[in-house]
Amino acid sequence: MTNIVELNNAQKRYQGVDALKGLDLELKQGELLGLFGHNGAGKTTTIKLILGLIKASGGEVRVFGEDPTLASARRQRRQLGFLQENVSFYEQLTGLEVLRYFANLKGVTRSECDRLLAQVGLADAARRRVKTYSKGMRQRLGLAQALLGEPKLLLLDEPTVGLDPIATQDFYHRIAQLKEQGCTVVLCSHVLPGVEKYIDRALILGQGQLLAEGSLEQLRQQARLPVTLNLQGSDIRLPESLQRQATRHGDGLRLQVALADKMPVMRQLLAVSGVSDLELHLPSLEDLYSHFIGNHQLQEESQ
Numbered sequence: 001m002t003n004i005v006e007l008n009n010a011q012k013r014y015q016g017v018d019a020l021k022g023l024d025l026e027l028k029q030g031e032l033l034g035l036f037g038h039n040g041a042g043k044t045t046t047i048k049l050i051l052g053l054i055k056a057s058g059g060e061v062r063v064f065g066e067d068p069t070l071a072s073a074r075r076q077r078r079q080l081g082f083l084q085e086n087v088s089f090y091e092q093l094t095g096l097e098v099l100r101y102f103a104n105l106k107g108v109t110r111s112e113c114d115r116l117l118a119q120v121g122l123a124d125a126a127r128r129r130v131k132t133y134s135k136g137m138r139q140r141l142g143l144a145q146a147l148l149g150e151p152k153l154l155l156l157d158e159p160t161v162g163l164d165p166i167a168t169q170d171f172y173h174r175i176a177q178l179k180e181q182g183c184t185v186v187l188c189s190h191v192l193p194g195v196e197k198y199i200d201r202a203l204i205l206g207q208g209q210l211l212a213e214g215s216l217e218q219l220r221q222q223a224r225l226p227v228t229l230n231l232q233g234s235d236i237r238l239p240e241s242l243q244r245q246a247t248r249h250g251d252g253l254r255l256q257v258a259l260a261d262k263m264p265v266m267r268q269l270l271a272v273s274g275v276s277d278l279e280l281h282l283p284s285l286e287d288l289y290s291h292f293i294g295n296h297q298l299q300e301e302s303q
């Protein structure tokens, strides 16, 4: 299957700033990539390269098999949906007018606007001016705009900023549906909790460089962070081999073991007397992110 997005050693240099120092990326149809990194890491630059808004200073960018900056790629832009960070609209227009304006640009029928506004929970506010909208309502309108025309590639920069927890969940469900229908999604976010169950792969950037890439499982293997096991129960009699790894935790004990030892240790624990319950915590996306960013910072300091 051809790649929807392909970056080969893509670089971007602004006056004196190496925003992207050679990034490789392949995205297949229906994949959902999480793009993470601190402020200034190069996330927006990557998105702008994919959108064809800026030209790479070096390397190659291909979207639907074409250089997105070429005039011949214009046709493909209709298949793109984009939600930018800090979205803003013309305040005097109503939500429906704003969406109809974008629908015209994209060649999408007007009836889709009503459907999309209802989908993002703005049906009742559709005829109110944007200046009366709350931050979350503006973000919802931004989402409706990005979803116009059933895009094949969706680029979302901080899509859940300003959304309440229910709206955030609704948003991720909608994205999961689009993914099921074959839409490819790139999602940039600083809000990591909640994202991990939706993404297929994460790409962590630091100062324009790739720091880590892979599924959650692959990142766990790469990071080799310990797995935490919380044991509940009074008078837990751990075998000597596990005692060194145990600390007190509430009424019970906490064990930190290497990922590779997880199953053997669990088997051992099932036979330990006094354990009434056992909780397993695998490293979260946040833990992994901190690990890879921290490693990078240590490397930078030692140079």
Ligand code: ATP
Pocket: 014, 015, 017, 018, 019, 037, 038, 039, 040, 041, 042, 043, 044, 045, 046, 085
């Ligand atoms: P954030 O999380 O803050 O949005 P980001 O990861 O999206 O950050 P980018 O916006 O891609 O980061 O910026 C990467 C680097 O490129 C930063 O050092 C930034 O200052 C620089 N940069 C971005 N746009 C320009 C520009 N138009 N001119 C000069 N430098 C720029």
